[in-house]
Amino acid sequence: MSGLPAGKELFAELMARPDDEVDLGLAALLVAEEEYPDLDRDPYLAQLDELGRQLRSRLASGGSSEQAVESLAQLLAWDYGFHGNQHDYYDPRNSFLNDVLERRTGIPITLAAVYIETGRRAGLDIRGVGFPGHFLARLEGVIFDPFNQGRILSEDDCRALLEQVTGGPVAFQPRLLDPTPTKQIVARMLNNLKHIYLNAHYYRKAIGIMDRLLIVDPKNYAELRDRGAVYAELKQYVQAKADLEIYLRHCDQREQVFAVRQALHSIEAVLTMMD
Numbered sequence: 001m002s003g004l005p006a007g008k009e010l011f012a013e014l015m016a017r018p019d020d021e022v023d024l025g026l027a028a029l030l031v032a033e034e035e036y037p038d039l040d041r042d043p044y045l046a047q048l049d050e051l052g053r054q055l056r057s058r059l060a061s062g063g064s065s066e067q068a069v070e071s072l073a074q075l076l077a078w079d080y081g082f083h084g085n086q087h088d089y090y091d092p093r094n095s096f097l098n099d100v101l102e103r104r105t106g107i108p109i110t111l112a113a114v115y116i117e118t119g120r121r122a123g124l125d126i127r128g129v130g131f132p133g134h135f136l137a138r139l140e141g142v143i144f145d146p147f148n149q150g151r152i153l154s155e156d157d158c159r160a161l162l163e164q165v166t167g168g169p170v171a172f173q174p175r176l177l178d179p180t181p182t183k184q185i186v187a188r189m190l191n192n193l194k195h196i197y198l199n200a201h202y203y204r205k206a207i208g209i210m211d212r213l214l215i216v217d218p219k220n221y222a223e224l225r226d227r228g229a230v231y232a233e234l235k236q237y238v239q240a241k242a243d244l245e246i247y248l249r250h251c252d253q254r255e256q257v258f259a260v261r262q263a264l265h266s267i268e269a270v271l272t273m274m275d
Helices: 006-015 024-032 042-058 065-079 097-103 108-121 155-166 182-199 203-216 221-233 237-250 254-274
Strands: 126-129 136-139 142-145 151-153
Touching: 006 024, 006 203, 024 042, 024 097, 024 108, 024 182, 042 065, 042 097, 042 108, 065 108, 065 136, 065 142, 065 151, 097 108, 108 126, 108 136, 108 182, 151 155, 182 203, 203 221, 221 237, 221 254, 237 254
Parallel strands: none
Antiparallel strands: 126 136, 136 142, 142 151
8 A cells, every 4th residue: 555545546547547548537536635625426427428429419410620629619608508618717616626517617627528538428539728727628620728618729720729828928838739648737727726725724724735746746846845845834844844855856946945945944943942
């Protein structure tokens, strides 16, 4: 046994698989267990199965990718009402797949997960697109936006979207529309939650999310640094010291090294007083 709690143990097993064997729907529901530790995943997976069954019955034999995306959008956006949450974008529930399936609203990446998993169950190879500031999806060469009713986007639309979400400093390049590996999608979901929790000062919840980010990529030493800082905020100084010491052994950025060493000196001083 790994010593991880049951949900995290399954999450670790999933993240250890090759990327093309990672079930995004299952991974997203395992992420939701940070908020809902007793979550029953089966009804939500069954809901995705049913959506996939309905989509498969609508797909025309020999139809184009564009027609398939239109059928998918008709099913999810118009028949079932899945839509982007414009009014309360940073509500954590927008980041949990069970809530998205129940409430039929979410943020771009979780809505994309619904589209990807529904499509996969109908035999469509829909891929996520880690577009800056606004997650998209694609089926072969057709780019579409699950946050906005599955609208199909031209390259000019994507250029305009990039300008809108970044304010201009990011130059459009075709590679921004490349498919994103599944584990990177999971990491982006987790990073969204991490920032929501840190901004709200929900530090204990943030620790759980950072634990999972380190399961996805154990060599993400910047995440160890961040977790160490959060442990320090929680006055869990032994854990903070362990994380920051590992970070220092792998960090080669002078400014970061100086700041982390200063933090470690302060933590060690506190620990000395506690002995």
